[in-house]
Amino acid sequence: MNLELWRLELRRIGWGAWLAPLGAIAALGALAFLANVMGMGSQTDSILSEGLDALPLVGGIAAATLLASDPALELQLTLPTSFRTTALRRAALALAWTGLVALVYTVLLAATQRLIWPVSPIANQLIWLAPLLCFAGIGAVFNLGMRAAAAGSGITGVIWVFQLFFRRSLSETPATQPITLFLRFDPTVASVWIVNRMALCALAILLFALAIQWLGDAERLLKGENG
Amino acid sequence: MTLVGVLRYEFLMQTRRPVVWLVLVLVALLSSFPFLQGLPTELTGLEVAAGVTYFMNTFMPIAFGILLSDRLPRDRRLNTNELLASFPSSAGTRLWGKFLGAAAATALPFSALYLIVAGILAIQRGDASILAFELPLLILTVLPGLIFVGTFSLLCTEMLPDPLYAVLFIGYWFWGNVVSPRRIPTPACTPLTPIGGFAEHGILGTPGGLCSGLIPPITPAQGWLSIALLIGVAAIAMLAGQFYSNWRTEES
Numbered sequence: 001m002n003l004e005l006w007r008l009e010l011r012r013i014g015w016g017a018w019l020a021p022l023g024a025i026a027a028l029g030a031l032a033f034l035a036n037v038m039g040m041g042s043q044t045d046s047i048l049s050e051g052l053d054a055l056p057l058v059g060g061i062a063a064a065t066l067l068a069s070d071p072a073l074e075l076q077l078t079l080p081t082s083f084r085t086t087a088l089r090r091a092a093l094a095l096a097w098t099g100l101v102a103l104v105y106t107v108l109l110a111a112t113q114r115l116i117w118p119v120s121p122i123a124n125q126l127i128w129l130a131p132l133l134c135f136a137g138i139g140a141v142f143n144l145g146m147r148a149a150a151a152g153s154g155i156t157g158v159i160w161v162f163q164l165f166f167r168r169s170l171s172e173t174p175a176t177q178p179i180t181l182f183l184r185f186d187p188t189v190a191s192v193w194i195v196n197r198m199a200l201c202a203l204a205i206l207l208f209a210l211a212i213q214w215l216g217d218a219e220r221l222l223k224g225e226n227g
Numbered sequence: 228m229t230l231v232g233v234l235r236y237e238f239l240m241q242t243r244r245p246v247v248w249l250v251l252v253l254v255a256l257l258s259s260f261p262f263l264q265g266l267p268t269e270l271t272g273l274e275v276a277a278g279v280t281y282f283m284n285t286f287m288p289i290a291f292g293i294l295l296s297d298r299l300p301r302d303r304r305l306n307t308n309e310l311l312a313s314f315p316s317s318a319g320t321r322l323w324g325k326f327l328g329a330a331a332a333t334a335l336p337f338s339a340l341y342l343i344v345a346g347i348l349a350i351q352r353g354d355a356s357i358l359a360f361e362l363p364l365l366i367l368t369v370l371p372g373l374i375f376v377g378t379f380s381l382l383c384t385e386m387l388p389d390p391l392y393a394v395l396f397i398g399y400w401f402w403g404n405v406v407s408p409r410r411i412p413t414p415a416c417t418p419l420t421p422i423g424g425f426a427e428h429g430i431l432g433t434p435g436g437l438c439s440g441l442i443p444p445i446t447p448a449q450g451w452l453s454i455a456l457l458i459g460v461a462a463i464a465m466l467a468g469q470f471y472s473n474w475r476t477e478e479s
Binding site: 014016019020027031034035038043046047058061065071146147148151155157158159161164 | 244245246249250253254257260285286289290293294296297304387388389390391393394396397398400401402405410411412
């Protein structure tokens with residue numbers, strides 16, 4: 001029965017959530033190829049590695065949108081399975097799919113020595129996992145908190161661009177270092193990176209806890225979208 | 228007359244959405260991060276105003292685009308399309324009204340926030356010229372980009388799910404406007420770049436920028452061409468959207 005519900009949600013998460021992570025990798029692959037053709041071969045590995053910065057945005061927005069909306073919400077709230085469980089199941093599927101794509105992509109990059117910030121085969125997965133969970137959490141909190149999908153997507157997108165744009169400055173400032181989403185691994189101060197990844201995972205747990213709390217509030221959910 | 232009615236309704240609807248104001252204020256606060264770290268005292272009023280425009284324009288249009296991208300999906304979700312189709316106005320007129328009304332309502336707090344940040348810096352530095360320079364920067368470099376971004380944000384969600392459009396738009400904005408062409412092949416540093424560098428450097432003559440050293444100095448004519456291209460491409464896209472909306476209504 002439970003497996004049937006998972007299968008049902010698998011079909012419901014939409015073609016956009018399936019295609020987006022693959023599309024992001026394909027787009028960066030095409031840009032890396034173009035860079036090679038244009039005589040910017042030295043940038044190829046950097047462009048390919050930055051795919052790991054793009055995937056958290058893709059998965060985060062997909063998961064946050066699935067978590068916070070349902071066209072038949074009133075019906076969902078009458079079912080024996082709580083809407084919270086259904087929404088989390090959908091978000092988990094979207095995150096698992098993006099995670100699977102990212103995992104395979106990271107292994108391929110590391111195996112071909114194209115990953116420009118390698119850590120170790122296991123720790124490499126934290127490059128994308130910590131920001132992915134954070135973006136999903138940020139998106140979910142803003143979606144549910146402001147009761148508008150546009151708020152979740154907009155704020156998530158701005159934070160993604162902000163973190164990439166000010167990456168160096170955020171990485172070098174002690175106060176912002178633990179919450180720098182795209183901190184690069186430096187073997188001379190390895191502990192900084194590990195602490196950063198742990199802090200990001202803890203932040204994601206806090207954000208999800210808040211989102212889960214709001215998902216259980218039927219009255220809040222029934223108020224619908226804010227405009 | 229029908230267009231004015233739709234425009235007025237869409238304007239009021241978007242203005243009364245708390246999320247529009249909340250998201251824009253949050254993004255403006257985030258965009259002010261470089262100013263919190265302090266600015267060099269030797270900068271002129273024009274350079275400070277250009278700095279405000281550059282940093283805010285790196286992030287604020289993302290919020291602007293996303294806040295417009297849910298207008299058409301909302302009509303579909305609430306099943307109001309069928310009701311609106313029974314009105315005498317054509318689908319194309321409603322599309323133009325929706326764009327003009329919602330874009331104007333979002334651009335209002337958007338522009339006010341630019342001027343507030345410039346005003347705060349003008350008071351801090353005791354230099355009123357910062358605010359005086361901010362107004363032409365807003366009109367010449369920011370607004371044409373908003374028309375471009377707003378048009379595609381409204382039209383693309385006619386065919387794409389809005390979360391997918393959000394991902395594509397945010398990715399495009401970063402890649403096509405913010406990343407240097409030295410690092411990656413990108414359409415940045417062309418007249419069709421909505422972040423407005425061509426108009427800013429060409430018409431107002433501000434120094435530096437992402438394209439500095441990559442392309443020859445931008446002339447005022449190239450600045451005006453960039454504005455015309457951004458608005459022209461947006462107008463063509465809107466006309467195509469108008470014909471598509473009318474055609475689809477006739478087919479259904």
